[in-house]
Amino acid sequence: MTAVPTIELNNGVTIPQLGFGVFLVPPGETEAAVATALATGYRHIDTAKLYENEDEVGTAIAKSGVPRDEVFVTTKVWNSDQGYDATLAAFDKSLERLGFDYVDLYLIHWPLPKVDRYVETWRALEKISGDGRARAIGVSNFQIAHLQRLIDETGTVPAVNQVELHPHLTQAPLREFHARHGIVTEAWSPLAQGAVLDDPVITEIASAHNRTAGQIVLRWHVELGNVVFPKSLTPSRIEENIDIFDFELSGEEMDRIDALDRGERTGPDPDAFG
Numbered sequence: 001m002t003a004v005p006t007i008e009l010n011n012g013v014t015i016p017q018l019g020f021g022v023f024l025v026p027p028g029e030t031e032a033a034v035a036t037a038l039a040t041g042y043r044h045i046d047t048a049k050l051y052e053n054e055d056e057v058g059t060a061i062a063k064s065g066v067p068r069d070e071v072f073v074t075t076k077v078w079n080s081d082q083g084y085d086a087t088l089a090a091f092d093k094s095l096e097r098l099g100f101d102y103v104d105l106y107l108i109h110w111p112l113p114k115v116d117r118y119v120e121t122w123r124a125l126e127k128i129s130g131d132g133r134a135r136a137i138g139v140s141n142f143q144i145a146h147l148q149r150l151i152d153e154t155g156t157v158p159a160v161n162q163v164e165l166h167p168h169l170t171q172a173p174l175r176e177f178h179a180r181h182g183i184v185t186e187a188w189s190p191l192a193q194g195a196v197l198d199d200p201v202i203t204e205i206a207s208a209h210n211r212t213a214g215q216i217v218l219r220w221h222v223e224l225g226n227v228v229f230p231k232s233l234t235p236s237r238i239e240e241n242i243d244i245f246d247f248e249l250s251g252e253e254m255d256r257i258d259a260l261d262r263g264e265r266t267g268p269d270p271d272a273f274g
């Protein structure tokens, strides 16, 4: 299997371009799933306070024998903890559950524009980063206007924006904004939770490369420059999802997948949520 490439964030920290997501992994099953992912070669885990499995992620890493500094771990501040002091306290609790003294990446999970606390929440992330307790800080589900306001009011550019992104929601204008500002695009639900995998365009390209539909979609992400962390509890899929670095899609194949965009979300609209 070819090694997973890394991408340099805007502060020089590097992130493996492919990781393992643990949203909706039921309590009691996360430790084993993360152990399988680590044994398969994954070195990047995406969790969140919301997922209620930070403790199992930390335990799996501690028991794996893989040194802590060889695994890139992201977690996120949940909506109910937004605000400067509440975020600092929530971060302490996340670290405690993980059993770590730092995380690699800490994110604001949703902008909640109607609550309007994301700027003060970001100030708390700046403090955490300044104290060396998060190697990088970023946001999730931010639209262009939210990113622009953070940059204008704080002068700090988020290292990443983690957003819903897959062939049915290609997010071209947002990716273009990220590229202009040096923000890395992270794609959540990269497979649209499976909804894009039986599209005839994807299955035809998969046959041509003798690969699975999942591998074609993940390869499309990687060639766009996205960071991805597909979730799977199926060991064979955990293996195939990381085995995508020894083939390439043609320009025409990339264009055909780009053309599947329908602006269709599986999750909430970030402008309305909260």
Ligand SMILES: NC(=O)c1ccc[n+]([C@@H]2O[C@H](COP(=O)([O-])OP(=O)(O)OC[C@H]3O[C@@H](n4cnc5c(N)ncnc54)[C@H](OP(=O)(O)O)[C@@H]3O)[C@@H](O)[C@H]2O)c1
Residues within 6 Å of the ligand: 020, 021, 022, 023, 024, 046, 047, 109, 140, 141, 162, 163, 187, 188, 189, 190, 191, 192, 193, 194, 197, 212, 214, 215, 229, 230, 231, 232, 233, 234, 237, 240, 241, 267
């Ligand atoms: N920031 C946010 O707001 C946010 C929101 C949602 C997700 N996320 C992050 O993104 C990660 C991934 O997103 P997701 O879990 O929503 O969806 P996803 O990774 O797009 O899809 C996961 C689903 O696809 C199936 N699957 C995985 N690999 C497959 C393959 N090769 N072939 C066929 N089916 C496959 C899995 O089934 P099995 O498990 O049965 O194999 C599971 O049902 C999450 O775990 C989380 O870390 C972040």
